[in-house]
Amino acid sequence: MLASTISQARSPTHPFGAGHPTFPSPCDSQRPQLVAFRQAGEEIYAAGDPVKHIYRVEYGAVRVFRLLADGRRQISAFHVAGEIFGFEARLDHEFFAEAINATGIRPLRLAAIEDVSRDLFPVALQSLTAMQKHLLILSRHAAIERLAAFLVDMAERQGDLDQIHLPMSRMDIADHLGLTIETVSRTFTRLKELGLIQLPDSRNIEILRRNALNDIGE
Amino acid sequence: MLASTISQARSPTHPFGAGHPTFPSPCDSQRPQLVAFRQAGEEIYAAGDPVKHIYRVEYGAVRVFRLLADGRRQISAFHVAGEIFGFEARLDHEFFAEAINATGIRPLRLAAIEDVSRDLFPVALQSLTAMQKHLLILSRHAAIERLAAFLVDMAERQGDLDQIHLPMSRMDIADHLGLTIETVSRTFTRLKELGLIQLPDSRNIEILRRNALNDIGE
DNA sequence: CGATTTATTGAAATAAATCAAACATTGTGG
């Protein structure tokens, strides 16, 4: 279903076998293929396409989304370098995936079917965890809480640095957080005025008070 | 992670092996144990407890939730008879599970670890699907859209009947949809005034215009 | 450099939260 954020290893003693003792990497059963390139905005897969691969982001960034009947776009996840996405629960994709900028993606071939569930299981667990985090963000009412949580998450995924680069537009962020672009923009300004972040430019954030930011987003 | 709605079988040809050819049931590797009973409000497991089982609801209803720093409660899922829950991504529960009313739950013992991922994989996929549905609901801004989607989902899980029984309180619904009890209550009234539902009493809903309700929640 | 897209800011409208009270339901004890 929702493709999500997978990059670290898991505990080797999970009762559900997530950390299978002989499990070398989250994607053992998929033999790497050539890296494919996508320009900004180019499609990786579309809703309705059969699920044939999962993918690793080599560089760049990806958005995974669905389009609703009223034309709204719900971005269920962003993926940056090192992360695996494309994991869905059905035969055909329910989501679209697009490159946000110039992006390299490596399709991972699915091996023999009897091995897939074993090897892909930890990936599924990671997807569950990432989705749960997003669900938690959306359950927060206030725009400032959603944005703060989003920024903290992005910082963590970029090596816990205080300098964050946002590969996505305000529109993308709005569609991810269930807000409008105006509210996202105003909330960035508010975080700046509160002294929690700096905004060298709209795509680069410097976190000044990480703890305070964390507290707002919980 | 999020325990969720599992009751039907899946397609037997999923590329990720969800429909493993020789896969007899979602929980083959768990030998059923005795049914345990819980009064309304009684705990099934708590955050921090080690994950030892997953559970099937025999009768009654269960809420799975987490408590946030500010005291808010986020209910990530409800489970009714026939559904399996308790599936989480970590060694210890991140969530609490409680009986909503008098409820029977059957702990399913986890079998040998090498079989678990194979047998539990479809359960994980179902959890992903259910969570995705909830995420979609929360991404909707309007209270009426969230409640409509919730009611349609509950109706589907009760055999697609137009008579829905809600085992949970307004407070539970509010904590699930990210709204307040007052807004939930007002929105029920609004749906009634729009002629989409009847409210014989607060726990029993009759859907009058299913299609219209569907359209609102998408 | 001009044109187009993207981001920010402002003012007004709107929806939900909050504060508060009434009402209904359930259960308890007299």
Next chain:
DNA sequence: CCACAATGTTTGATTTATTTCAATAAATCG
């Protein structure tokens, strides 16, 4: 069985936050 308390639900008035509509500013692209 009734009175009463406790809990849960609905409704009302007000406040607050976000959306919407509109305009300006900044960045990007050819």
